[in-house]
Amino acid sequence: MGAGMKAMNLPLLAFREMLHRRINFLLALLVIAVAVAGLVGALAMLRMHGIATEAILEKKRVEVAEAVAKLEDDYRKITKGLGFNVLILPKGQSLGDFYAEDYAAADMPEEYADILGRSKIVTVSHLLPTIQCKFKWPERERTVLLVGARGEVPMSNLEREQPIMPPIPPGRMFMGYELHASLKIKPGDKVVFAGREYIVDRCMKEQGNKDDITVWIPLRDAQEILGKPGRINSILALECRCAWADVAKVREEIGKLLPDTQVVEKATEALTRAEARSRAAKEAKDALAREERGRERIRREYESFVAWAGPLVAAVAAVLVGCLALMNVRSRRSEIAILRAVGVRSGQVLALLMIRAALTGLLGAVLGFAAGFFGAGAIWQARSGAEPVSLEAAFRPEVLAATLILAPVVTCLASWIPAVLAVKTDPAAILAEE
Amino acid sequence: MVLEVSGVEKRYFKLGREIGALKGVSLAVEPGRIVAVRGPSGSGKTTLLLIAGGLLRPDSGKVALDGSDIFGLPPEGRAALRSRSIGFVFQQYHLVPYLSVLDNIRLPALAMPTPDAMGRAKSLVERMGLSERARHTPSELSVGERQRVALARAMFNKPQFILADEPTGNLDDRNTEMVLNCLSEHTAGGGAVLMVTHDARAMKAAHVVYILEDGSLRAA
Numbered sequence: 001m002g003a004g005m006k007a008m009n010l011p012l013l014a015f016r017e018m019l020h021r022r023i024n025f026l027l028a029l030l031v032i033a034v035a036v037a038g039l040v041g042a043l044a045m046l047r048m049h050g051i052a053t054e055a056i057l058e059k060k061r062v063e064v065a066e067a068v069a070k071l072e073d074d075y076r077k078i079t080k081g082l083g084f085n086v087l088i089l090p091k092g093q094s095l096g097d098f099y100a101e102d103y104a105a106a107d108m109p110e111e112y113a114d115i116l117g118r119s120k121i122v123t124v125s126h127l128l129p130t131i132q133c134k135f136k137w138p139e140r141e142r143t144v145l146l147v148g149a150r151g152e153v154p155m156s157n158l159e160r161e162q163p164i165m166p167p168i169p170p171g172r173m174f175m176g177y178e179l180h181a182s183l184k185i186k187p188g189d190k191v192v193f194a195g196r197e198y199i200v201d202r203c204m205k206e207q208g209n210k211d212d213i214t215v216w217i218p219l220r221d222a223q224e225i226l227g228k229p230g231r232i233n234s235i236l237a238l239e240c241r242c243a244w245a246d247v248a249k250v251r252e253e254i255g256k257l258l259p260d261t262q263v264v265e266k267a268t269e270a271l272t273r274a275e276a277r278s279r280a281a282k283e284a285k286d287a288l289a290r291e292e293r294g295r296e297r298i299r300r301e302y303e304s305f306v307a308w309a310g311p312l313v314a315a316v317a318a319v320l321v322g323c324l325a326l327m328n329v330r331s332r333r334s335e336i337a338i339l340r341a342v343g344v345r346s347g348q349v350l351a352l353l354m355i356r357a358a359l360t361g362l363l364g365a366v367l368g369f370a371a372g373f374f375g376a377g378a379i380w381q382a383r384s385g386a387e388p389v390s391l392e393a394a395f396r397p398e399v400l401a402a403t404l405i406l407a408p409v410v411t412c413l414a415s416w417i418p419a420v421l422a423v424k425t426d427p428a429a430i431l432a433e434e
Numbered sequence: 435m436v437l438e439v440s441g442v443e444k445r446y447f448k449l450g451r452e453i454g455a456l457k458g459v460s461l462a463v464e465p466g467r468i469v470a471v472r473g474p475s476g477s478g479k480t481t482l483l484l485i486a487g488g489l490l491r492p493d494s495g496k497v498a499l500d501g502s503d504i505f506g507l508p509p510e511g512r513a514a515l516r517s518r519s520i521g522f523v524f525q526q527y528h529l530v531p532y533l534s535v536l537d538n539i540r541l542p543a544l545a546m547p548t549p550d551a552m553g554r555a556k557s558l559v560e561r562m563g564l565s566e567r568a569r570h571t572p573s574e575l576s577v578g579e580r581q582r583v584a585l586a587r588a589m590f591n592k593p594q595f596i597l598a599d600e601p602t603g604n605l606d607d608r609n610t611e612m613v614l615n616c617l618s619e620h621t622a623g624g625g626a627v628l629m630v631t632h633d634a635r636a637m638k639a640a641h642v643v644y645i646l647e648d649g650s651l652r653a654a
Binding site: 019346 | 484489509517533541543544
């Protein structure tokens with residue numbers, strides 16, 4: 001059955017008219033398709049920008065998280081190695097004398113270290129009770145810093161880690177650089193110290209500080225040599241786990257347990273380095289936040305552009321479509337008049353013109369959407385350095401649905417006035433004048 | 435069914451000047467009759483035809499179909515009346531340029547659904563001798579063929595009245611004879627024809643001839 005055998009109806013009549021007046025139809029189609037393509041393309045670019053931005057930011061978030069984790073690890077290692085530490089001293093110890101002599105003259109019970117070890121204190125990981133004193137090494141005629149250490153006091157509330165400082169075995173001695181270098185002593189040598197025989201267990205590397213003239217022996221020996229059994233004059237608390245060296249918090253915890261002591265900060269170098277890393281981490285996070293703000297600003301600019309350009313494009317397209325519709329009905333005056341003459345109702349004529357507008361709008365929407373969406377995809381991929389975005393991810397069915405609805409509606413609205421003018425034109429006037 | 439035009443007046447205004455197209459025109463078109471109106475160009479013939487068909491409202495006077503004033507009906511009512519009872523043939527044919535002969539003939543089916551519209555259109559095509567042209571568009575037809583298509587369209591809904599404006603004006607003898615035969619057959623079947631013409635051949639086929647001059651009608 002050919003086209004001519006189909007039942008006569010308004011959509012068929014509209015379709016044939018569109019094919020007959022191709023130029024007018026194609027111009028209207030072009031206007032709608034270009035407008036739709038522009039808007040859909042802008043929205044697709046906006047969408048792709050959003051997806052790419054999120055992908056970039058996600059990468060940066062991962063990078064920043066990794067960098068921060070590394071910095072935190074660095075910080076942990078630094079504080080472990082150098083001590084992000086505090087020193088617990090007898091309460092009566094003058095800090096002026098302490099800083100001048102570099103050791104405490106006053107003393108306190110060794111039991112204090114055990115009290116801390118048994119406590120649930122959470123801000124300290126390692127405890128090293130010591131007794132220190134300048135001491136004349138009688139056998140060698142040397143003034144040394146004698147340190148009696150018993151090794152690390154176990155913390156009852158912590159899982160045992162590798163001790164930060166191993167205990168000094170009985171009968172053994174650790175010797176500072178300046179001493180063993182000048183006295184030509186090496187590990188394994190036997191030395192006599194204050195009448196006691198020791199085997200040199202370790203010869204320390206050069207430190208450039210008081211450690212170079214220090215002799216470390218077991219705590220019990222030092223207490224006996226110094227005549228202070230059961231006494232110590234400092235407890236070194238290492239790896240304080242309070243954030244960023246909150247000494248006040250450490251003081252508060254220790255002060256509750258050992259009211260007869262005072263706490264001073266030690267190893268500010270570690271603190272400085274840790275703070276430097278903290279600043280670096282903060283800077284990385286700030287950079288990410290700046291990137292997010294920058295991307296958001298660009299997105300808002302795009303949205304602002306679409307917000308005013310969209311209605312403008314739609315309005316211009318509507319005016320052009322309206323003009324083309326007016327031209328169309330002008331060229332169809334005779335045809336419309338004869339339809340009225342054979343009894344076609346004005347509502348039917350209006351429907352005929354609206355069907356044409358709706359078909360044009362629908363076809364323009366389909367073509368415009370395809371052109372805008374795939375065009376935006378091609379432009380995006382062609383941009384050098386652009387984050388790849390798949391078309392599937394950028395596709396938004398709600399935009400397609402809105403396009404397929406709004407384009408025919410706008411086209412019908414734009415064609416409405418010309419259509420009403422055509423319907424209201426007196427057919428007799430046209431049929432009589434021709 | 436009788437179509438009566440009574441005391442119809444119609445005035446136009448051109449460049450601020452009043453032109454009296456029709457001045458109290460009255461006539462009746464009865465079943466089985468061909469009524470012809472002749473007159474010089476600009477005498478108001480086409481105006482009379484449009485008023486008689488309910489397409490143009492007169493300034494005064496009445497157009498009645500079996501006594502009912504057709505201008506008392508709303509526009510949609512008049513459209514329905516036209517689709518049922520009146521067929522128009524225009525001097526310029528007014529065929530739809532993008533439709534085939536068959537589709538142009540069955541165009542009135544848009545206004546009034548017709549059972550077997552295609553069969554009816556085909557029978558009219560054969561009756562008008564246009565079988566070979568059924569699929570052609572108006573631009574591919576001769577003047578005579580276009581006029582025959584216009585006549586077939588006017589006859590599609592089997593109207594009581596055919597109102598024809600110079601139906602033979604541009605036709606050769608053969609086509610004129612064909613058109614006039616169709617109109618005669620229409621009246622023989624109980625229909626009626628009102629045509630305006632200055633073609634002597636058409637006037638010979640008419641049962642009544644009027645002369646319209648300066649807006650006034652008188653018997654020839």
